[in-house]
Amino acid sequence: MTSHKIFNHDIMVCTDQRLIGNHLYSGRVLGLTEPEDIIQLCPDLKSQWNIITEHYRRIGLSHSTNIIWDVSYKILEDYPQYNVSLFFFGNATSKVGCDEDRFRQIDSDWLNTVKFINSKNNFIQLAQELGVSVPLTFCFENKAAIKDFSKFPYPCYLKTAISVNGVGISRCENQQQLDEVIKTFPDEIPLQIQEEVATLSFLNVQYSVEGSKLQRLAITSQILDGYAHIGNRYPSKHQPWETVEPIAEWITQRGIKEIFAFDVAVVEDATNETRYLAIECNPRFNGASYPTGIAKKLNIPSWSCEMFKTQYRSLEKLDLSDIEFNEKTKTGVVIINWGTVLVGKILILIAGNIQQQHELTAKLKERL
Known part of the structure; x- marks a missing residue:
């Protein structure tokens, strides 16, 4: 029987404090929760709660309504019977402000493995030892x-x-x-x-660990605006699981849990042979994790997900009529990162084949 979870996907312990709106990201995990779970949310998101839950009800996406409007990690101590789901298990920046002892008490092996592989230097050295191709x-x-x-x-x-x-x-x-x-x-x-790797083709290779068992989750292609990563697309024609699996198995054996991912560059040489180079490991949830999880819950076989700018500062201003996700056709739009509408941006999954994605994106942009 699967244990219930308490979700805290606030990212402020492992982000650049100067980035506007990052304190609102805790809401994007809502679609990954189940009714019996608990979720901690930033209190600034309260104004959007009724609107996002109505959206999820209409599209058939289950989620928790057991909300704690506080993202303090200290609250985790009040729910020892719940498994913990965090955006990052520890403190990605190694700065003061994150009580590492709390994580060590929950799972010291998990913490130590995250700390080790989160170093880009450790990642490169481990990749070389395991024969994984890197730049x-x-x-x-x-x-x-x-x-x-x-x-x-x-x-x-x-x-x-x-x-x-x-x-x-x-x-x-x-x-x-x-x-x-x-x-x-x-x-x-x-x-x-x-x-510098001579390519504009990069992959996000995601794994999950449940009950100490490593599982392949999804490979998505990164959507780029120049060199900037703005979203992901699934499925990808590239499936280089074997490229990074030695590292995935190594960190799983040492205690990592939940979701982690690799950035992989796709390089085609003069003979049209394709090589895959592992760039780094993100030992945490990442931008692709949330649409991936929600797409799996809704059985969406083909999708893209991007962050869009909007003139509005509330979800109630958005008109999604006739483009909202339809359970029968498996096409339409799903709001993923909803709290960031308060600062004029919103992460949206667009379900459908490539042509349908383009058509829906065009309609969506007209309404933002």
Whole structure:
């Protein structure tokens, strides 16, 4: 029998505090819950509650109505009989403000595995040990260890070993630019320098662990606006599970739980042969996890999901009549990240084949 869960998918312990609206992201997990679960939500979302629950009722999406309007982790202590579902099990930024002892008491193996693989340097070193293909990458304990700038491929990416939301990642065209950027980084943090992969095709490869058993969840293609990741599409024609599975199995054996994912680059060479290069592991839920889970609950075989800007600041202003998801046709729009409408953006899943997705997207944009 599956135990009930308490969901807290607030992202503020592992995000850049300067990003507007990130405190509203706790609501996007609502569609993954079941009626018997508990969900912690940011109190700022109260004004949108009745509207999002009516939307989910109309499209046939079950969810919890056991709401705690407080995202404090301390509340988890009041529900020891519930399994815990968090966006990130620990503190992604390793900054003060997250009580690590609380996570250690819940599951120390889970915490230690997340901390280990969340380091981009640890990921690269483990991948090399397990024979997983990765881009040419150089790992350093700190910037003082970076000596010979001529040996690096250009353009390249300078990355902090631990980063969130792309913060701490800089593209460098040449040695001079790399030298200038390095000077802006703190002295004590680990860094890596990685070759730029010549592709605009990237995959999100998701796994889940339930009851210590590793399960393949979904592979989605990233939707890009230039170099910026704005969404995901399922299914993908690429299915390179074997590329990252050695790492997935390794971290599962060491205690990771719930959902985690890999970023994988798709590279086609001059002979039209396809290679897959693992970039990093995100030992947590990610942007693709929420539409993936909701699509599975609604049995949607084909979908895309993107963040859209809107002129409105409330869901009640959105007109989804005749484009809302239909259970019979398996087409239409589903609101995923609903709380962010308060700052003029909204994450929406668009169900249907590619042509239907384009048609629905066009109609949706007219109404935003």
